[in-house]
């Protein structure tokens with residue numbers, strides 16, 4: 001007699017969601033994991049009341065309303081807004097780039113001025129294989145024609 005319809009290796013997001021959806025459809029699943037806990041890379045350990053991300057910080061982000069409503073059935077989420085900054089030549093800049101960044105970098109005030117300045121930088125940059133993040137960013141601007 002068949003014991004399980006599916007053997008799912010890995011209790012991370014993928015395995016867990018698959019098992020959940022399969023079970024809803026009447027399938028019997030066995031989920032196994034080599035780690036001693038569920039959740040895969042998004043696992044958090046509660047240390048003195050703080051959920052510590054064991055495998056690196058994770059931020060759940062989606063612009064899909066259906067996905068957001070689906071995932072909220074399983075957990076409570078913090079209202080976290082990711083607003084990283086970068087330090088370049090001892091100055092702080094907003095990441096990802098926005099008009100504040102461009103204004104601090106070049107003194108430009110409008111998207112049109114920023115576009116012109118980016119185009120000027122792009123033309124001046126004679127980059128073959130990027131050697132650092134700065135060159136990589138400039139070459140991506142060139143490749144994607146941003």
Ligand SMILES: Cc1cc2nc3c(=O)[nH]c(=O)nc-3n(C[C@H](O)[C@H](O)[C@H](O)COP(=O)(O)OP(=O)(O)OC[C@H]3O[C@@H](n4cnc5c(N)ncnc54)[C@H](O)[C@@H]3O)c2cc1C
Nearest residue numbers: 010011012013014015033034035040041055056057058059
């Ligand atoms: C440091 C870091 C930061 C990240 N930050 C973000 C973020 O901010 N936002 C975001 O959306 N994504 C982020 N990700 C990506 C996110 O972790 C993954 O997309 C997501 O966890 C993938 O889920 P998964 O179920 O496919 O795999 P995993 O979470 O990796 O789960 C796979 C599971 O399978 C198990 N497994 C593997 N092989 C075997 C085996 N042979 N036998 C038994 N068990 C096995 C593993 O132990 C693991 O538990 C980040 C990843 C890392 C590493």
